[in-house]
Amino acid sequence: MGYKPLCFGLTCILFAYYIYTPMPENIEEPWKVRIMDAAIKTASLMATILEKTGIKRFDELFSIIIKLDYTQPISDENVTVMDTTFSDIPVRLYLPKRKRESQRPAVIFIHGGAFVLGSYKQTPLDLLNRWTANKLDAVVVGVDPSLAPQYPFPVPYEDVVSVVKFFLQDKILAKYGVDPNRICISGDSSGGTLAAGVAQLIQNDPELKHKLKAQALIYPGLQVVDLSLPSHRENEHGPLLSWKLAIKLACLYLTQDKVLPQAMMKNQHMPHGSMQLFKLVNWSTFLPEEYKKSHVYTEPILGRLNPSYSILLDSRLSPLAVNDSQLQNLPLTYILTCQHDILRDDGLMYVSRLQNAGVKVSHDHMEDGIHGALSFMASPIYLKLGIRIKDKYINWLEENL
Secondary structure, eight states: OOHHHHHHHHHHHHHHHHOOOOOTOOSHHHHHHHHHHHHHHHHHHHHHHHHHTTSSSHHHHHHHHHHHTTTOOOOOSSSEEEEEETEEEEEEEEEEOOOOOSEEEEEEOOOSSTTSSOOTBBHHHHHHHHHHHHHHTEEHHHEEETTTTSSSHHHHHHHHHHHHEEEEEEEEHHTTTEEEEEEEEEEEEEHHHHHHHHHHHHTTTTOOOOOOOOEEEESSSOSSSSSHHHHHHTTTTTTOOOOOHHHHHHHHTTTTOOOHHHHHHTOOOOOOOHHHHHHTHHHHHHHHHHHHTOOOOOOOOOOOOSSHHHHHHHHTTTTSSSSSHTTOOOEEEEEEEEETTTHHHHHHHHHHHHHTTTTEEEEEEEEEEETGGOEETTTTEEOOOHHHHHHHHHHHHHEEE
């Protein structure tokens, strides 16, 4: 039997097996979600096989699939769309065409993909940024930071910092007619991680003239300190984003050492000197009571990795694990969380911590929500949930920016 027919047959068998994975009862369009979930699980197992046989790195199969959905910068009757660079970092600009005497607001959007995958070129995200520009009459900047594993931490973070600082210059704001007092940074998933970390830097930098008015974080990942939260346990197998897949991809952001993901799965990855961070991400303190359920808090185990990764102490990886003094200056904040998402509790705890620090926070929780729904807003892979999340995000921006 040839190689291709064998792979096709194996793929069909795996897909048929995964299609019967149990789904939460309140999921909207359950068969669509079931098919997508089975496809991702099948691709993940195939990627693992390809990596173990030395054919392709684990993330490369996902990257090939995602690139099939990339778009060109096509303008329409409402918005001029162009690809350019800010400080040598690729960005896609969405510039409203309608005439306006006053300055416009602006939104800087960072895509998700576990720091390893994705682009502002993906059809759903291109549509999201196009809708945002048109509905708000705002300049939108889609950012494509460098991706791991070729460019590991902190390169993607530093790329976003470079773009934001470049954009906040008076001459650049004037060039695009942007009001310096009406700028928001936003992102979904790992893009939300980057947006949150960069917002902390910008707002606490006394040398920067212009600050952000708002940040909008859509199902963000906000810490790597404790990987045994209730949402990790309840949603270990997804849907769409499983706990193991998230750890596998996120570790590529840090290292290609195979030991780290194994330690993370046992929650034994944090080095000595992390004790103070545990208090800042303690779900038994910051998680609302209805999400604790019958779960019992167990403190992560220190110092089991040899060598240890001191990089895990870096607050740029874990915006949730910073002191209140770094949170107090943060701007108006919007956070959206999804019930059936391993990253749910990161967002919920950030809401609590920001409110405790005196930051004004708006929070939407999708009881039937799943991770990554924004990436499914265009045919043929279309979820009503993605549209609902898009509408909530844009409506909040319209009211607050």
